[in-house]
Amino acid sequence: MAFDQISLKGRALRLLAGREHSRAELQRKLSAHETEPGELAQALDELEAKGFINEQRVLESVLHRRSARLGASRVRQELQAKGLDPQAVAEAVAGLQGSEEARAREVWRKRFAAPPADAAERAKQMRFLLTRGFGAEVVRRVVRGVPLDDSEG
Template sequence: MGFDEISLKGRALRLLAGREHSRAELQRKLRAHETTPGELSQALDELEAKGFINEQRVIESVVHRRSSRLGAARVRQELQAKGLDPQAVAEAVAGLQGSEEARAREVWRKKFGEPPRDAAEHGRQVRFLLTRGFGAEAVRRVVRGTAVQDDEG
């Protein structure tokens, strides 16, 4: 059986085997393979009913894979891009904000490991962390080193 003959459900399962996908992502990726209207929607309904597509697992997967390297803002962006429920995204991101500074410090430590020597280096370190979606306050505290080291909870 050639690749073109694989059912939409089979294609979806193949994608899901690689990583968790939201329904919106699967629709976007598989739309081109739909031969009759409603066929894709029906296949995704069946997969959702059987628990193969699970929004909460998608959220947990993204948070688990990305939160050690990215700030809450970037994780929120990635979750929103997957077409997930806004309330569920907001809750997941709120859970990350408590550890924002500690995560930013760890990313900073791996990349730089020492305080900036001058204003240019300070700017570079700040921009690096900001582009990874860490909050401005957490970034300021990490780069300045004003954070209480043992208060990482």
């Protein structure tokens, strides 16, 4: 059977074999292959009923894969792009906030061996962390080398 003749359900299963996908992602990726209206929705309904599509697993998968290297705002962006429930995304991101500074320190430590020597280096290090979705105040504290202290703020 040629790849062109694979059913929508088969295509969805092939995608799901690689990693967890949300229903919205599968809808977006497979809509071009739908030959009859409603065919894709029916296939996705069947897969969801059998537990192949599970939004909670998608959420946990993204958190597990990405939270060590990215800040809460970037993780939120990725989860929203997958079309997940906004309430579930908000709860997951709120759980990341407590470890934001520690995660930012670890990302910074792996990339830069020493504190910035001058303003240009400081800006470079700050940009690096900001583009990974860490908050501005956390980035300032990490790059300045202010020790992690639970009694503050």
